[in-house]
Amino acid sequence: MTIAPHRTATPAAESLELLHTMLEEQFALHTNRLTELIVYGRLPGRGGYSPHSLDVLAAAARQSIADTAAALRRMTEGTYGICNNCRRPIPLGRLRVLPHTRYCTQCDAGGPE
Numbered sequence: 001m002t003i004a005p006h007r008t009a010t011p012a013a014e015s016l017e018l019l020h021t022m023l024e025e026q027f028a029l030h031t032n033r034l035t036e037l038i039v040y041g042r043l044p045g046r047g048g049y050s051p052h053s054l055d056v057l058a059a060a061a062r063q064s065i066a067d068t069a070a071a072l073r074r075m076t077e078g079t080y081g082i083c084n085n086c087r088r089p090i091p092l093g094r095l096r097v098l099p100h101t102r103y104c105t106q107c108d109a110g111g112p113e
């Protein structure tokens with residue numbers, strides 16, 4: 001959590017483009033991961049996973065897919081990069097690390113969600 005307190009405006013078009021690419025890559029990655037886990041679940045040895053781990057991992061992958069899809073949707077809607085709680089712009093440094101985040105550092109640390 002060391003985000004330099006420089007500019008906190010909504011991400012510039014250039015940065016948004018980059019973040020959009022990152023989100024699309026993550027979306028593809030998690031989708032592939034989920035597919036892989038589903039395939040493992042059908043194998044006799046489940047790829048070495050226990051049914052419980054497969055469930056946990058698949059749930060995590062589904063959550064990531066949902067988070068990433070929601071972030072891409074917010075980009076389309078023009079609400080991307082705004083904290084869902086305090087409505088302030090989320091610092092670009094944070095978006096680069098967590099492109100799918102809906103909260104600024106402060107709200108994420110203290111908020112119930």
Ligand SMILES: [Zn+2]
Binds near residue numbers: 103105107108
């Ligand atoms: Zn906030």
